[in-house]
Amino acid sequence: MSRANEEVEAVLQEYADLIAISGGEGFRARAYEKAARAIGGHPADVAGMGVDGLREIPGVGRSIAAKVVEYLRSGRIGEVERAREEIPAGVRELIAVPTLGPRKAMVLHEELGISSVDQLAEAVRAERLRDLKGFGERTEENILHGIDLLRRAGGGRVLISTAMDEAERIVAALLAVGGCVRCAYAGSLRRMRETIGDIDVLVAAERAGPFMDALAALPDTAEVIAHGGKKTSVRTREGLQVDLRVLPPESWGAGLQYFTGSKAHNIRTRRIAVRRGLKLSEYGLSDAETGRTVASETEEEVYGRLGLPWIPPPLREDRGEIAAELRGELPELVEERDIRGDLHTHTDLTDGLAPLEDMVAAAAARGYAYYAVTDHAPDLAMQRMTAEKILAQRARLRALDRRHRGMRLLHGTELNIGPDGGLDWPDDFLAGFDVCVASVHSRFDQSPEALTRRIVRACENPHVKILGHPTTRRIGRRPGLDADFDAVFAACARTGTALEVNSHPERLDLCDEDILRAKRYGVRFAIDSDAHSTTHLPYLRYGVGTAQRGWLTADDVINTWPLTRLRRFLAKGRGRA
């Protein structure tokens, strides 16, 4: 997604929050929210667009288009600036705490003068909230729990998508600097961890100075934290730290290996080096006695001299990858190019942003062999789905399918798993879909026993082929369900239900560790984007990264299979109805 769209989305969302906090008209706040989302998910770059072009985006009218133009020209919006003066930034921060919304945030600010999460935590500890109308003991507990979640999952870390966008911009800029032999990001980003603390960027070049200067001069760089001969650290406007290291070209492989980590993986590789009379550092693999370098230019050489094949970065977590490699049992990991189609996506018939035709065209452009459209079923009442509407969509999709050579369209739905495990369409209606995803969207607080029964029952429905975002966690917002997932994984294996690896950067659900656990039950997986706009289809890379961290092969993942094999999987068990 382009940078301007993201910036505009952020500033409009901020304005929506400020309107809501200041007690403005609710529909006005929602109009800004809607426009923010629409621009964020709009496929074309809004930079350089005029009022007329902007107004063609659904949800953007005269007033918002004018504000966006003002922002694109000057980097600021007068009305937003005025709203910022009224409401301290810290008050807006409060609504990031789960269970706190704009109304409560304003009460806390007006009655107690609270304008930061730290002050809020302190006020709860001092029991100052209890006397406020609408606040009680449970509210205090929920707020403390919410702050804890925010800090634990956040902890200064950002979502992988945020870090990836930034890292790719930086790498592209540094590749353009004269004398650049190689440039890449390393660290936890290269290992595809779900959240990223800081970005490590490496350059191979003879002279370091020009790259250090180039990084410091990037428009995203807010401040230079450290500026040395070998390493420069900056903080971006989004508060993300970037460490740049420039290596001599002959040390590239050793440096990349060292700075990719993880620390635990490196300790293990260094130990192997020692046993072979070698010493491994960021400058190279060398003979412990003579100091002569024996390998350093590529990672393959470094691993090779340690008696190992090259190990893909997502596996470098010291989870037994080296021992497995030595036994010749390291999996051949699924890769993004193995993915033949997406099996969980939405359109504007429910809460997606783009029409069916646009989503299908964007999927075709990605070279997919098949593509499933899975809009929400009626239980998510806000989507107002009906049998008539989804059947009309099916007719449109079938007609579209006839026009698309090379890509087959599948008609599906994302069902809601009710509190008792029931689904929101009867079995005979479900039989008409090519693929049914079923997911939990509410009632997260049931007992572990009830949650487990509920999910297992949904998997036992013969029409359910994919369990969508199985734990329903949202990174930094909500923990996963407290269900017995070993029982769920066993049920999926028994019923032929694939577990989703949802690729949305806020979800990544299942996560790497759950995938490792589930795989032992012999379950299949589906790596899906859960796209709500054409710009979300590429999120798939994060799902693939997560799957790699979970040691999945292409064969484990049903949407790497040819369509005939996938269809057999989707049809299996339907006789049990």
Added chain:
DNA sequence: GCCGTTTTCGGCCCGACTGTTTTCAGTCG
């Protein structure tokens, strides 16, 4: 603030849950 085979006003995605209340406001999906 946006939108319109309801077109310049009057609707706007709706329902459930929670914790606080004693009839409902706030939050969430």
